[in-house]
Amino acid sequence: MDEFGLISRYFAPLEIERDDIVLGIGxxxxxxxxxxxxxxxxxxxxxxxxxxxxxGMAAEAVGYRTAAVNLSDIAAMGAVPRYATLALSLPAADExxxxxxxxxxxxxxxxxxxxxxxxxxxxxxxxxSLQLIGIVxxxxxTRGGARPGDLILVSGTxxxxxxxxxxxxxxxxxxxxxxxxxxxxxxxxxxxLGQALRPLAHAAIDVSDGLLADxxxxxxxxxCRAEVELDALPLSPxxxxxxxxxxxxxxxxxxxxxxxxALCVPPAAAAAAHACAVRAGVALTAIGRISAGAGVxxxxxxxxxxxxxxxxxxxxx
Amino acid sequence: MDEFGLISRYFAPLEIERDDIVLGIGxxxxxxxxxxxxxxxxxxxxxxxxxxxxxGMAAEAVGYRTAAVNLSDIAAMGAVPRYATLALSLPAADExxxxxxxxxxxxxxxxxxxxxxxxxxxxxxxxxSLQLIGIVxxxxxTRGGARPGDLILVSGTxxxxxxxxxxxxxxxxxxxxxxxxxxxxxxxxxxxLGQALRPLAHAAIDVSDGLLADxxxxxxxxxCRAEVELDALPLSPxxxxxxxxxxxxxxxxxxxxxxxxALCVPPAAAAAAHACAVRAGVALTAIGRISAGAGVxxxxxxxxxxxxxxxxxxxxx
Numbered sequence: 085m086d087e088f089g090l091i092s093r094y095f096a097p098l099e100i101e102r103d104d105i106v107l108g109i110g111x112x113x114x115x116x117x118x119x120x121x122x123x124x125x126x127x128x129x130x131x132x133x134x135x136x137x138x139x140g141m142a143a144e145a146v147g148y149r150t151a152a153v154n155l156s157d158i159a160a161m162g163a164v165p166r167y168a169t170l171a172l173s174l175p176a177a178d179e180x181x182x183x184x185x186x187x188x189x190x191x192x193x194x195x196x197x198x199x200x201x202x203x204x205x206x207x208x209x210x211x212x213s214l215q216l217i218g219i220v221x222x223x224x225x226t227r228g229g230a231r232p233g234d235l236i237l238v239s240g241t242x243x244x245x246x247x248x249x250x251x252x253x254x255x256x257x258x259x260x261x262x263x264x265x266x267x268x269x270x271x272x273x274x275x276x277l278g279q280a281l282r283p284l285a286h287a288a289i290d291v292s293d294g295l296l297a298d299x300x301x302x303x304x305x306x307x308c309r310a311e312v313e314l315d316a317l318p319l320s321p322x323x324x325x326x327x328x329x330x331x332x333x334x335x336x337x338x339x340x341x342x343x344x345x346a347l348c349v350p351p352a353a354a355a356a357a358h359a360c361a362v363r364a365g366v367a368l369t370a371i372g373r374i375s376a377g378a379g380v381x382x383x384x385x386x387x388x389x390x391x392x393x394x395x396x397x398x399x400x401x
Numbered sequence: 402m403d404e405f406g407l408i409s410r411y412f413a414p415l416e417i418e419r420d421d422i423v424l425g426i427g428x429x430x431x432x433x434x435x436x437x438x439x440x441x442x443x444x445x446x447x448x449x450x451x452x453x454x455x456x457g458m459a460a461e462a463v464g465y466r467t468a469a470v471n472l473s474d475i476a477a478m479g480a481v482p483r484y485a486t487l488a489l490s491l492p493a494a495d496e497x498x499x500x501x502x503x504x505x506x507x508x509x510x511x512x513x514x515x516x517x518x519x520x521x522x523x524x525x526x527x528x529x530s531l532q533l534i535g536i537v538x539x540x541x542x543t544r545g546g547a548r549p550g551d552l553i554l555v556s557g558t559x560x561x562x563x564x565x566x567x568x569x570x571x572x573x574x575x576x577x578x579x580x581x582x583x584x585x586x587x588x589x590x591x592x593x594l595g596q597a598l599r600p601l602a603h604a605a606i607d608v609s610d611g612l613l614a615d616x617x618x619x620x621x622x623x624x625c626r627a628e629v630e631l632d633a634l635p636l637s638p639x640x641x642x643x644x645x646x647x648x649x650x651x652x653x654x655x656x657x658x659x660x661x662x663a664l665c666v667p668p669a670a671a672a673a674a675h676a677c678a679v680r681a682g683v684a685l686t687a688i689g690r691i692s693a694g695a696g697v698x699x700x701x702x703x704x705x706x707x708x709x710x711x712x713x714x715x716x717x718x
Contacts, residue, residue, distance in 0.1 A: 106440070107543060110622070112477040112606060113444035113533075115541045122439035123423070126518060127430035128532065130488040132525030160429040171447040171488060171530035201443060208449030209526030213488035215445065216430075217534075224432045226424060289429060305427070 085177050087205045094186035095170065100199035104166075114201035116167055118219065125218045127157035133210040142253060143181040145269035146212070147188030153292065154214045155196050155273035156343040160290040162225040162282025163218035165275065167201045168193055171215075173208030189214075196275060225278065230287040230306035230348035234374040237285075237357060239274050239344045239366045241320040242295055243332055246339025260322035267320075271343035277368075278345055280360035287348040294340040296392065299380045302348065309377030312337075314384045318369040337382060338392040348374055402494050404522045411503035412487065417516035421483075431518035433484055435536065442535045444474035450527040459570060460498040462586035463529070464505030470609065471531045472513050472590035473660040477607040479542040479599025480535035482592065484518045485510055488532075490525030506531075513592060542595065547604040547623035547665035551691040554602075554674060556591050556661040556683045558637040559612055560649055563656025577639035584637075588660035594685070595662055597677035604665040611657040613709065616697045619665065626694030629654075631701045635686040654699060655709040665691055 085093070091109065099108045107115035118124060131150050133139050151168070158165040170189070174181070193200060198216065248268030251261045278288065287306055289298045295317075299310045317336040324332060349357050354370070361368035372382075382390045402410070408426065416425045424432035435441060448467050450456050468485070475482040487506070491498070510517060515533065565585030568578045595605065604623055606615045612634075616627045634653040641649060666674050671687070678685035689699075699707045 107541065111544050112474040113442040113480070113535070113541075115478070115537065115543075116441050116443065118435055118439040118441055122435040124433050124435055124441070124534075125430040126433065126484070126486055126532075126534065128486045128488050128519060128521045128530075130490055130521045130523045130525075130530070132490055132523055135524050157429040161432070163430070167443070169443055169445045169532060171445050171532075173447055173449055173528050202445060204445045204447045204530070206447045206449055207452050208447075208528055211490050211525055211528040213445075213447070213521070213530040215443075215486060215488075215532045217441075217443065218430070220432065224424065224430075226428050226432075228428070 085179065090177055090182055091205055094182045095200060095203065098186065098190045098193060098200035102199060105199055105201060108199070108201045114169070116201065123220050125158060125161050125163040125220050125224060126215065127154055128213060128215045129154040129157065130211065130213040143184030144188035147185035148192045148270050150212050150214050151189050151192030152271045152273050153343060154216045155192065155275060156271065156290040156292065158216050158218045159273045159275045159278035160225060160288045160345055161220060162278045162288065163220040164279060165196050165198045165216050165218040167217040168198050169201060169215045170203035171213040172203065173206045173211040175207065175210060196273065225282050225285055225288040227287055227289050227302045227305040230302055230308055230374050232308055232374050232376045234286055234348040234350055235354055235370045236310060236312065236372040236374065237347045237349055237368050238318060238371055239277055239361070239368055240342070241318045241323065242291065242342050242344060243323050243335030243339050244320050245271065245341035246335040247323050247326050249341070260325050263322045264326060268341060271341070273343060274345045274366055276364040277361060277366050280364060281347055281357055284353040284357050285347040285349045289346050291342045291344045291346055292340055294338040295346065296337050296380050296382065298346060303378060303380055307378070309375045310372060310380040311375055312372040312380065312382040314382055314390050316369065316371040318367060334392045402496065407494050407499055408522055411499045412517060412520065415503065415507045415510060415517035419516060422516055422518060425516070425518045431486070433518065440537050442475060442478050442480040442537050442541060443532065444471055445530060445532045446471040446474065447528065447530040460501030461505035464502035465509045465587050467529050467531050468506050468509030469588045469590050470660060471533045472509065472592060473588065473607040473609065475533055475535045476590045476592045476595035477542060477605045477662055478537060479595045479605070480537040481596060482513050482515045482533050482535040484534040485515050486518060486532045487520035488530040489520065490523045490528040492524065492527060513590065542599050542602055542605040544604055544606050544619045544622040547619055547625055547691050549625055549691050549693045551603055551665040551667055552671055552687045553627060553629065553689040553691065554664045554666055554685050555635060555688055556594055556678065556685055557659070558635045558640065559608065559659050559661060560640050560652030560656050561637050562588065562658035563652040564640050564643050566658070577642050580639045581643060585658060588658070590660060591662045591683060594678060594681040594683050597681055598664055598674055601670040601674050602664040602666045606663050608659045608661045608663055609657055611655040612663065613654050613697050613699065616663060620695060620697055624695070626692045627689060627697040628692055629689040629697065629699040631699055631707050633686065633688040635684060651709045
């Protein structure tokens with residue numbers, strides 16, 4: 085099966101028939117009619133085997149995760165994802181792998197009503213780049229708008245994905261361990277929450293590199309300081325059962341891969357934000373405040389600063 | 402230098418300051434205001450070292466080529482390219498390589514007035530995916546509209562890039578050989594020609610896999626047959642000096658990598674098409690006709706069918 089065969093078997097079914105897709109997979113480019121007001125958001129994520137996911141991870145999980153991590157970027161903008169293109173390099177046309185990958189990718193894209201509209205499939209080391217195009221009706225949520233006095237809110241629970249990475253994919257043991265693994269393999273992009281909080285929040289980011297690192301990005305762009313309370317970090321019962329509190333907190337601060345949203349919200353909008361979270365079916369927890377200054381600091385209940393052993397993932401560092 | 406440092410040093414300068422770029426490099430996604438009528442085209446191309454370009458090819462040529470081959474897809478739609486995102490995996494943060502790559506990429510993007518607006522830079526095997534977003538005002542040029550009676554026109558000359566691939570990057574020898582190498586390393590996307598011919602042509606494709614293979618894609622999508630005259634293929638003087646006629650014609654039919662446009666144009670529009678080509682400063686040559694049927698056939702002056710040894714590149718075949 086050559087590239088054209090595998091595109092038509094595995095990827096063409098991920099295209100959605102919809103009036104705005106004038107031309108999808110199979111020409112030199114896709115052609116898309118964007119509804120007014122014609123403001124688009126564009127995000128790209130690359131996943132490399134052995135860097136972004138362990139070698140040998142189930143293909144379906146790789147496909148699902150590819151879409152989910154990218155959808156999470158769109159969620160962090162408060163935008164509505166619409167279209168995806170896939171640049172896939174793989175060493176050989178392994179049909180079992182492709183079938184699983186396309187299945188997982190399709191699951192995550194369909195759940196978000198995103199149509200695959202094009203891409204490029206080539207031979208090479210296993211490298212997956214997905215680009216998403218979304219629509220935003222008005223001002224997007226950015227990293228640059230946080231102000232002193234804002235509350236720092238995070239969705240869901242933190243640290244689960246990092247713990248899940250250590251759980252064997254098969255034979256996870258307890259139900260809690262299996263759930264942690266699921267949190268790593270199938271992160272849930274917080275699209276509805278991001279869209280609902282777009283008019284309320286001053287700034288947002290999705291937690292991919294680790295909470296401290298990601299808040300650091302927001303603080304740099306917003307020119308202020310994040311003060312995080314260690315005891316306020318939302319930890320799941322499964323994570324608490326899986327490891328000691330100190331390790332769980334370390335995972336929550338620096339583990340990354342949770343794809344929850346971290347938002348800076350003015351106190352006056354906090355009640356409305358919590359109501360949005362209830363409607364979206366996602367927990368939302370205040371974990372600290374924005375102050376004047378720079379950087380990110382995390383303190384325990386005695387006011388001592390806590391520094392986790394790792395500060396978040398950076399390529400090439 | 403970590404990923405953030407190299408993005409700000411090498412890639413942030415490729416962003417153009419322009420009112421439609423609401424938010425560029427450095428947030429979770431780029432935000433772009435699309436002018437009415439809000440019809441966008443999207444194309445992705447991946448280049449893998451050792452597959453799409455020889456290992457050790459000069460970084461500047463790799464960067465230029467990355468943009469040019471993708472711009473060529475936009476040209477084949479008759480669209481105007483506007484934005485690019487880059488997904489770059491590389492084994493190490495080699496600054497000399499990055500500097501050359503960004504320089505070449507920037508050259509090609511700036512020439513087309515395209516702004517880099519985002520991307521993802523990761524560690525991995527050298528794999529480059531560029532995605533372009535363009536605008537088209539009306540019906541795009543597709544592969545699907547060719548009709549019996551149409552003339553087949555190609556821009557520029559064919560086969561040069563295939564011959565150039567065999568010319569050493571350093572010490573090309575003759576001026577002609579250096580020009581052939583340049584044709585491989587720095588293909589010229591035919592943007593102005595594609596845009597001008599959009600209202601005139603029934604179908605178009607850019608010649609990347611090889612003329613016969615690419616015309617084959619058009620014939621499949623258009624459900625008709627291409628009849629190509631071997632003696633009509635436009636061959637450059639440099640190619641003619643470089644190899645025997647038979648080899649030159651083989652390169653023109655199956656070599657690929659020329660990134661010229663192949664268009665199907667009704668005879669009544671041929672004069673207008675040639676006038677467009679003169680204005681765009683590009684040669685345009687009639688090489689055959691579309692008839693009822695299927696597939697692509699090439700005949701010599703005696704009417705004998707010619708089959709080149711290779712039929713065009715396909716991954717995994």
